[in-house]
Amino acid sequence: MRVPFKFRVQLLRMTIAAFLVSSGSILFAFQPAAQSVAPSVFNLGQDRQPIASLDGMWRFHPGDNSAWANPAFDDSAWPLIASDRSWSDQGYPAMSGYAWYRFTVQIPARSKASSLLLVPIYTSYEVYVDGHFAGTSGHMPPVIAPHAMFEFQQFPLAEDSTGEPKPAARTVHVAIRVWHSQIWASYIGGGSSRAGSMAGESSLIAAQLRSRQYAQKFIFVDDYVYSVVGIIVGLTILGLFCFRPKEHEYLWCAILLLSLAVDSAFQIAYYVYAFFPVPIFDLVDGALIAANLTAALAFFSIVLRARRDLVWHITLALALLSPFADVLYWPGWLSVAASTALQLIFWLPSSMWVLVILARRAFRRDMDALLLLVPTGLYLGFGFIYNIATLLSQAGWMAMPEVLLDSLPLPPFTIHWTNLFNLIFLAALLAFLIRRFTQARQSEERYAGQLDAARQVQQVLLPEAIAEVPGFAVDCVYHPAEEVGGDFFQILPVSEGGLLVVIGDVAGKGLPAAMMVSVLVGAIRTEIAHTSDPGFILASLNERMYGRSQGGFTTCLCLHLSAEGVITAASAGHLSPYRDGIEILLEPALPLGILSPIHYETSTFVLTPGQRLTLVSDGVLEAQNHHELLGFDRTRQLSTKPAAEIAAAAREFGQNDDITVVTIAFHGSPAAILPDSAQQALAT
Numbered sequence: 001m002r003v004p005f006k007f008r009v010q011l012l013r014m015t016i017a018a019f020l021v022s023s024g025s026i027l028f029a030f031q032p033a034a035q036s037v038a039p040s041v042f043n044l045g046q047d048r049q050p051i052a053s054l055d056g057m058w059r060f061h062p063g064d065n066s067a068w069a070n071p072a073f074d075d076s077a078w079p080l081i082a083s084d085r086s087w088s089d090q091g092y093p094a095m096s097g098y099a100w101y102r103f104t105v106q107i108p109a110r111s112k113a114s115s116l117l118l119v120p121i122y123t124s125y126e127v128y129v130d131g132h133f134a135g136t137s138g139h140m141p142p143v144i145a146p147h148a149m150f151e152f153q154q155f156p157l158a159e160d161s162t163g164e165p166k167p168a169a170r171t172v173h174v175a176i177r178v179w180h181s182q183i184w185a186s187y188i189g190g191g192s193s194r195a196g197s198m199a200g201e202s203s204l205i206a207a208q209l210r211s212r213q214y215a216q217k218f219i220f221v222d223d224y225v226y227s228v229v230g231i232i233v234g235l236t237i238l239g240l241f242c243f244r245p246k247e248h249e250y251l252w253c254a255i256l257l258l259s260l261a262v263d264s265a266f267q268i269a270y271y272v273y274a275f276f277p278v279p280i281f282d283l284v285d286g287a288l289i290a291a292n293l294t295a296a297l298a299f300f301s302i303v304l305r306a307r308r309d310l311v312w313h314i315t316l317a318l319a320l321l322s323p324f325a326d327v328l329y330w331p332g333w334l335s336v337a338a339s340t341a342l343q344l345i346f347w348l349p350s351s352m353w354v355l356v357i358l359a360r361r362a363f364r365r366d367m368d369a370l371l372l373l374v375p376t377g378l379y380l381g382f383g384f385i386y387n388i389a390t391l392l393s394q395a396g397w398m399a400m401p402e403v404l405l406d407s408l409p410l411p412p413f414t415i416h417w418t419n420l421f422n423l424i425f426l427a428a429l430l431a432f433l434i435r436r437f438t439q440a441r442q443s444e445e446r447y448a449g450q451l452d453a454a455r456q457v458q459q460v461l462l463p464e465a466i467a468e469v470p471g472f473a474v475d476c477v478y479h480p481a482e483e484v485g486g487d488f489f490q491i492l493p494v495s496e497g498g499l500l501v502v503i504g505d506v507a508g509k510g511l512p513a514a515m516m517v518s519v520l521v522g523a524i525r526t527e528i529a530h531t532s533d534p535g536f537i538l539a540s541l542n543e544r545m546y547g548r549s550q551g552g553f554t555t556c557l558c559l560h561l562s563a564e565g566v567i568t569a570a571s572a573g574h575l576s577p578y579r580d581g582i583e584i585l586l587e588p589a590l591p592l593g594i595l596s597p598i599h600y601e602t603s604t605f606v607l608t609p610g611q612r613l614t615l616v617s618d619g620v621l622e623a624q625n626h627h628e629l630l631g632f633d634r635t636r637q638l639s640t641k642p643a644a645e646i647a648a649a650a651r652e653f654g655q656n657d658d659i660t661v662v663t664i665a666f667h668g669s670p671a672a673i674l675p676d677s678a679q680q681a682l683a684t
Contacts, residue, residue, distance in 0.1 A: 086189025
């Protein structure tokens with residue numbers, strides 16, 4: 001019996017493991033007796049890593065003087081402030097500009113190279129060690145667009161080029177020159193405001209720096225998750241729009257979700273990686289929010305069938321202008337609080353419009369509104385409350401509530417309320433679009449079934465085989481523009497040995513036009529049992545159509561061809577027939593279904609043996625190629641050709657409507673003498 005491959009692999013592993021165990025036992029047996037080893041003793045007083053916290057009281061002085069970097073400078077008169085709190089909280093409220101910190105670090109003997117690890121200090125700063133420049137964070141001299149304010153930084157404290165420990169202890173004087181931007185001083189405290197600065201051996205400080213950077217990125221896990229999920233869902237919905245380009249709600253929903261997700265990713269790039277200066281961040285962030293609000297207005301106006309009135313357009317204009325309000329504080333035209341207030345004024349109408357429309361539709365028991373009301377209210381409502389609280393804190397009227405800053409614990413991660421509500425909103429939109437897509441598919445399937453039924457009815461009503469009538473050769477071609485069409489024709493033999501030919505065109509295409517065709521064809525077959533007079537038939541059809549056309553109309557041409565070639569014709573706004581390439585002018589009249597009653601005048605003309613009569617619908621005349629119609633001249637030239645060639649030429653030129661072509665060739669009457677009326681018509 002053949003052993004299966006997976007069992008052979010498992011057996012091989014067991015054999016190798018048994019061999020290793022037995023080998024280990026043999027080797028252990030031949031080992032000499034182990035010498036006794038004393039257990040290790042760890043001394044918490046001595047066996048410590050060479051690293052120390054710098055959290056504590058630092059010397060501080062506002063202003064700027066290069067002499068303050070000198071290690072010999074006497075700073076004993078400077079006040080002491082805590083390094084883990086901003087200077088704004090320690091007696092210098094809303095202070096901007098320059099200020100200096102000073103402290104000393106004692107490095108013991110036999111120490112290796114040492115470094116500083118400094119927490120983020122707002123807004124930019126320089127570090128001096130024993131009077132020598134050690135490094136900078138941000139832009140110094142200061143610029144209006146700092147972008148390194150959120151990073152931990154490592155600076156050399158005591159260099160060691162030889163790699164050998166220094167034999168003697170030493171004291172290092174550290175001076176930090178800080179510049180705090182005036183535009184933020186009113187609501188962001190200046191200087192060092194966090195615990196966590198350290199000094200110690202460079203390799204340990206580097207490990208601490210990596211740990212802090214990793215922890216800082218870990219804080220943004222929920223932003224990473226939302227960005228990825230939002231982009232995937234947004235691109236998926238954008239793909240649905242590519243398959244259904246006429247349904248613009250998919251496009252606006254994709255823009256709404258993608259703008260949110262991209263803005264979240266952009267904030268990660270700014271706060272974690274400091275890729276962008278602040279003005280660029282403000283502009284891009286404002287533009288993405290404007291795109292989000294614009295897409296929300298368009299999306300909800302479509303799915304809730306709301307009218308885009310003057311209020312809607314004003315709201316849209318304010319949303320589009322909102323990015324510019326966010327940067328007016330950079331040139332000093334407005335304060336940060338005033339700029340934020342102006343931006344909220346631009347944002348608020350969009351949020352209110354969406355919420356009001358949702359509430360109104362939900363009150364009317366609209367299922368779409370009921371599904372979206374709560375998620376949208378959480379998404380827009382929390383954003384509005386958060387921005388209002390930010391504005392009040394920037395104005396100094398209140399402190400930012402901790403509940404708006406805290407995150408919801410979700411072990412082993414946390415999720416901020418903004419991302420939580422955004423995810424709920426995203427899930428609600430996804431569920432809504434799935435429901436909408438399912439309903440659309442069901443509607444399409446029902447419509448397809450109705451079209452199939454209409455097509456079957458049309459196939460029964462429109463003639464496939466033409467009855468042979470002595471003296472006439474009839475040919476017809478019909479090509480609907482869609483599954484079913486609005487053109488119709490009937491070629492019916494009459495009792496006197498001639499033909500009754502009816503051709504027409506119902507305004508429109510698709511199922512409504514096809515159903516109207518069914519009504520007309522049934523009416524034609526009913527009327528021919530009573531009369532073959534074209535004028536009377538059209539008048540009767542007009543009575544049946546009046547009040548049923550729902551604002552539309554139907555053109556129709558009715559001809560009675562006698563066995564002798566005498567033709568009596570009446571037209572209800574249809575194209576005139578062609579006799580051997582020459583248009584036969586008929587009495588003009590209105591199409592069917594517009595007015596009632598209407599009398600349709602008849603015209604009489606004669607076909608002599610060998611002549612051909614051609615009837616076409618306006619789908620031939622209106623065939624279009626590069627904005628050029630086939631037109632009357634080309635149609636007249638084509639009218640002498642067989643029906644199949646005329647229809648093929650129109651379709652090749654560019655079919656836009658149903659195409660119907662009927663040709664009737666007269667081969668002569670078996671009667672030897674024409675009636676007087678026919679002779680008079682022939683003479684005419």
